[in-house]
Amino acid sequence: MGEKPWREMGLSDEEYQRVLDILGREPNLVELGMFAVMWSEHCSYKNSKALLALLPTAGKRVIQGPGENAGVVDIGDGLAVVFKIESHNHPSAVEPYQGAATGVGGIIRDIFTMGARPIALLDSLRFGPLSDPHSRHLFGQVVAGIAGYGNSIGIPTVGGEVATHESFRESPLVNVMCVGVAPASAVKKSAARGAGNPVMVVGARTGRDGMHGATFASAELSPEAMAKRSAVQVGDPFMEKLLVEACLELYALGEDVVVGIQDMGAAGLTCSSCEMASHGGVGMEIDIAKVPRREEGMTPYEVMLSESQERMLVTVKAGSEPQVERVFKKWGLEATVVGRVTSDGVLRVRDGAAIVAEVPAKALTDMAPCYIREAVEPEYFRRERARDLASVPEPDDYGAAISSLLASPGIASKEWVYSQYDHQVGTNTVVLPGKGTSVVRVTGTRKGLALTCDANSVFCYLDPWAGAAHAVAEAARNVAAMGAEPVGITDCLNFGNPEKPEVFWQFKRAVEGMAEAARALEIPVTGGNVSFYNESAKPGSPAVAVYPTPVVGMVGLIEDLAYLTTPGFKHEGDTVAVLGLTYDEIGATAYLAEVHGIEGGPVPAVRLDAERALIQLSISLIRRGLLSSCHDLSEGGLAVALSEACILGRDGDGIGARVRLPGSLRADRFLFSESGARMLVSFPPAALTDVLAMADSRDVPVTVLGEVGGTRLVIEDDRRDEGRDGGRDECTGPQSSRARRGARTLVDIPVQELARVYRGAIAWAMGS
C-alpha cells in the first residue's frame, strides 16, 4: 500500500476525510477496508440513491419494498412472491463462466434469505456482435455458467432475454433475476435484534477468494482490472443446494428461532454484519478467530472482506444454537457461533482477545456519502430526436427484410440458450421458454406467475427517458399478453461511469422515465440493483460506456391458469387483429438498424394512457376466454409478431396466416413501426362482436387484419398506389373502408422457412 492507501481501495480524499470525521481518529487497515467496500457504489448506491427515491415503491400488495434482500408482494391465498434482479457484469467480463455462475448463486441467496423457496430464474444478457470471436466466447461461457449453477441447484431457468450490440463487446451485461414463493406471514428480515442473541456463520468456509469484489465492480474495466481475476469468486452450486434446504428447514422450526438472516455476498462478513446491526438499530460483536476457514494464515482484513460464496450470517434466539447446529449438520454443513448482538450500535471485530476494528454500524451504512452528480444532455440526443426519416425507402424485398429481423439475435429464438438450462425441474413451468412469456404455477393454488425481463438498449441510448418508460410498458404488455396482472418490478440499471455528466444524464432520465411509467401503470418497484462503471478501454484509448440499459424484471399474477393464453396462433379461420394504434414510428427500430443500417432517429412516443387501457383490455379479454392467442408488439413490430405467432402456432408445429394491411400507412411503416401499446390477437370470428365491444368500452381501437390458416404467411398491402409517398402521421382507423384497388402481395413465405431462420440463427452464429 502506498502513502494514501484509501485511494488504492477506491475511496476519494474527501471520503477519507469523512471517515476521519466520523471516527474522530485514523482508521486502522481493517477499518479502512470495511469503509472502502461499504462505501463503494456497489454497496452504498452513493451515486444513485438520491434518484432512486423517485421510483414508486408502494402498492396495496407490497409487503416489502426496497431495502431488504428482495422485494415481496402479496399474491393472495396467504402467499407472497419474493423477487429480485442483480447484475454480475464485471466478474463476467473477466471470468465469464464463474462470473455468471456466482451471479446466479448470489441472487438465489437473496431470495431464500427472505424465507422463500426459489422457484424460477431469468437472465438478461447482452454481448457484442456474435461475428466477434471474443463475444461468442463470453456468450457461450456465460450461458454455460448459468446452466452449470442453475441446473445443478435444481431451480429452473425459465426465461430472459439476449441482445447484442457493439457497445457490449468488452463490457457484457449479465443480469440474473430470481423468484421465490413464501408464506406471507413467514417472510424473513435481515435485522438483528435482542442484545445477547448469538450470531452464527452457516454454510461454506471462508477463504481468500473474491477479495474486494465490490470495489472491483465499482470501477471501469481497464487492462489492469482484467488482471484482477482473484476478485472473481468461484461458485459451488452443490454447497448452495445444501444451504437452501438447510435454511428452509431452519425456518420451518418456527417463528422464534431465526431473528434475522443476511446472505454474504458483496463485501462478505463486513456487509452482512453491519447491515444486520444497522437495520436492527443494534450493535454486533464478531470474533473472527471463530470463523471457519478453508485456508490457514488469513489476516483479520482478509476474513472481513472475503467474498467466499455460499455463506450466510444468522442471528438466532439465545438457546436455540443446538437446534440450528442439528439442522445444518444433517445437511453436512457447519453452523458456528461467531459473535453476539450488542446494544451499543457498534460493530466490534475481535481476533480472539484483540479488538481489530470498532466502527459504528450506521457509519458504514446510513452515513455513506450520497452524491447527486452533474448531468449534461449529450449532443447526440437532440440531433437524433429531430432526425427526419421520411427519405428512408421501402425495402425491395419484404420477405428478406422479415427474415433478416428474425435472424437478429435480439429477436431470433433463444432455443440455443434455454435448451442448455433445465427449465422444467420443479415441475411448475406451465409455459416453457420459447412459447411466450414464461409462466410458473403456484403450487396449491390455481394461480400462476408470468415472468419477464425487458429492456431496449438502443431506445435507451437515443432517449433514456422514453427507453426506460418503454421497458416498463413492454414488460407489462408481456405479462398481460398471458393474462397476468403486473404486480411488481425489480430493476437492474446498467450504466457507464456516473462521474461522467453525459452518463449521469442518461441515468437520471432513465430513472425518471421508469418512475413515470411505473406510476402511470400502478406497478410498484420493490427493489433492484444499480451497476455503474460498465465501461471498458483498449490500451491507450479512453473508456467507452455501454449503452444505457435499465432492465425491467416483472412479475405478473394470473388468477386462474385455466384462462392462460399464449402468443401462437391456434385455429384455422380465427380472425387476426391488432389492438391499439400503429403510428409512423420507425425511428430507433430494429427494422431501421437491420434493413437500412441506421441506428438512430426519434424513439417511438410513450403513450402511458394507451398502455394502461391496452393492458387492462388484454387481461379482461383473456379472463373472459375470448382470445385464442395474444402477442405483445415490440422489437420488429407487427412483422415480427405475426411471424412468431405463425411459427409458434399450433403448439410449435406452425400455422399460416393471410393478412391485409389497412393502407393507412406505407407498408413498411405499418409492418415495422415499434409504436407501443399494441397487441396482436386472434379469436374465433364469432367473438368479434364481444372483442370490439370490450375494446370500445376501454377506448382501444381494433384493426382487423385477416385470418389464420394454411401453411404460409401472406401479407398484402391495401394501400392505393398513388399513396406511396412516404409515411404520414395519420394513424390507422378501425375497419378501413378504402377502395380496394392496387392491393399488392408483399410477403408470401412458407412458415417452415420463417421457422428455420428464426430457430437456427443463434446456433449458426455460435457455430453449433
Add this chain to the structure above:
Amino acid sequence: MVFPGSNCDADCYRAVESFGVDVRYVWYQDRDLGGHDLVILPGGFSYGDYLRAGAIARFSPIMDEVVEFAEAGGLVLGICNGFQILLECGLLPGAMLTNAVPRFRCERVHLRVENALTPFTRLCRPGQVLSMPIAHATGNYYADDATLDHLERSGRVVFRYVNREGVAAPEANPNGSCRSIAGITNERGNVLGMMPHPERACEAVLGGTDGRLVFASAFDFLSGGGKLG
C-alpha cells in the same frame, strides 16, 4: 431416495402422490427402506456430480439396502441421475458419457417402447411412442457391442430415442447414446434406468401425461402381487 444434491425428489414425490399411493422420502444416510414396494432414485446432481455423475452417491449408506432390495426382486426406478447411480453401483451395465454435443440439453423427446412386458411398461403398447422431457449433460449411454447385443436380445432395451413417427433416426438421438438407448433394465426386469423424466410428464398442464404410464405400470404390476422370478 434423497441424496445431497438430488433435485427431482420433490417432483417424483408429487407425481407418485397423484396416484393416491403411500409415498415417503428416504434419506441417504438411512439404513432402512421402510418396507416400500417401489424405490425411486430421482434426478439431480447428487454430490454436485463431482468426480463423475452418480459416482459418490453409490457409496451412500442406503445404497447397500437398495442393492439388496433389487436383488430380492423389488422394483427400482432410476431416473436421470438415478440411472447414473444405478450404472455406478453395478445394478445396470454400461456407463454414461458426456453428451455427443458437449452441453446440457433440456427438451422434449420421443421414446419408443421396445419392451412392453416389463413392470414399468406393461400398460404401454409395444412400439408405442411416448413424449417426455430430458434434462442432462451426461446421458450418452455407452456399452461395448457384446453387452449391447446381449441387452437387445434379452429385451432389456426398454426405451429408444425416436422421432415423432417412431423411427430411431440419428437426429432424434439427443445425446449420442449407443443405439439410441434411453432406458434399460437388469436381467430380471425389476430395475429400470432411464434418462428421460417421466415425473415431468404426469400432468396435462405441464405439456403431457405419457410419464404416467411408467408409474401406472409399476403400480399395476405391484397391485397384481407381481414378483419377478
